[in-house]
Amino acid sequence: MRVIRPALSRRTVLRGAGAAMALPFLEAMMPSAKAADLSSRPKRLQVFYSPNGMTMPDFLPTxxxxxxxxxxxxxxLAPHREQIAVISGLGHPQAAAMGDRPAGHGRSCPAFLTGAHAxxxxxxxxxxxxxxxxxxxQHLGDATPLASLELGIDTASLLGSCDINYSCAYTNGISWLTPTVPLPVEANPRAVFERLFGDGDTDEAGRLAQLRRQSSILDFVMDDTRRLSGQLGMEDKRKLDEYLDATRAIEKRIQRSAASPATTQAANLQQPAGIPDDFAEHVKLMIDLQVLAMQADVxxxxxxxxxxxxxxxxxxEIGVPDSHHMLSHHGNNPDKMAQLAKINRYHMEFFAYYLQKMKDTRDGEASLLDRTLVIRGSAFGDSNEHDYMDLPVIVAGGLVKGxxxxxxxKGTTMSNLMLAGxxxxxxxxxxxxxxxxxxxxLTDA
Incomplete structure (x- = not known):
């Protein structure tokens, strides 16, 4: 006689002293008849944003x-060619001045994901x-512990105007909870890790003490992990081990970064403890945290x-000693355009890393990328002209044809893409x- 176990609750977490870890999406969480059905997997949305526009001749296919x-x-993006679709000609009419004073970034950045005039x-x-x-x-409601996760590399500017006549709130982030509430971007990987897993230490002294101990959240939930593992099938055990290994690897990288002395950015601003000195390591660490949050269905x-x-x-590190924003206003100077193109390609390398991480992370018989809609773009096309009507947009993932x-x-609003998405x-x-x-x-097969 076959014994059918009840499905494991999606709300199951690993618990220990002062710690709680969400679980990745396991086969045991689904009725056996649906476990292999890709369409029963949750759908996800991820947005990857690069600032200061693009050198469009180096981006647009002919x-x-x-x-x-x-x-x-x-x-x-060559390894991901079949998973990406380039869509050109989209713009944001709402980023136009409409009688307001001159500005570019202050209107285009908030329009990017809202389709609204700031x-x-x-x-x-x-x-x-x-x-x-x-x-x-908001459509998902309380399906996950966190409604969304807004990550970035730069800390926010809090005072004054960042673009002429426009609050820094318009250029600090791209997510808006309501028309008057922008969501803050978190740039510190340790703060992100604690938001995902909550070790209970909230002050700096507590965090530094934990760093000195080099303790792991996995140590606190070890007993619960052993208990749960005994209830899982082979494939779920493999997936749980993979998830725990990824979590520990990220922890170690955060601990190394947080334990090192604070350094300075190009603008001579002190970095909070926990932000890596190396830009590439910082970007990859934040991407890995974003993917881990999806893998755990946090x-x-x-x-x-x-x-x-x-x-x-x-x-x-790529031979560009000049400021990104200054280069974006290149005045059609070939040398400056070449430097900007280097930055654009460098950022695209990290987007390729982003896609590869999702492709390598299992979600049942498929991958995270197969059930994720990914949008990659900027608030401008030609940055020298502040061109908001021909944006460099890429969509990716298994939910759309690549x-x-x-x-x-030309002139089609990007809001049409977001509605279709x-x-x-x-x-x-x-x-x-x-x-x-x-x-x-976006939707045509």
């Missing part, structure tokens, strides 16, 4: 359809719109900013931002 050639800035203000009376990621998060919604809008970071370049009619994710939305219709280029 041909459309499936036979396009990857330009130099897109070449790092109120011109340097004060606290900011206003834009609800962003696409938060519409999806959240299904995430945004990642590889730099805040107006970023003045320099990149000497391996192609689609060119839409929400519908693909199962949100019964009829309108988003200034949308006119779902973008068929």
């Amino acid at each position: 041909a459309t359809g499936a036979d396009y050639v990857l330009p130099s800035s897109l070449q790092p 109120k011109q203000t340097e004060g606290p009376d900011i206003r834009a719109g609800v962003s696409m990621d938060q519409v999806f998060a 959240t299904r919604v995430g945004t990642f900013m590889i730099g805040r809008e107006l970023s003045n970071r320099t990149y000497p 391996g192609r370049h689609s060119r839409v009619e 929400l519908q693909t994710l199962g949100v019964p939305a009829a309108k988003f931002g200034d949308s006119t219709a779902p973008l068929r280029e």
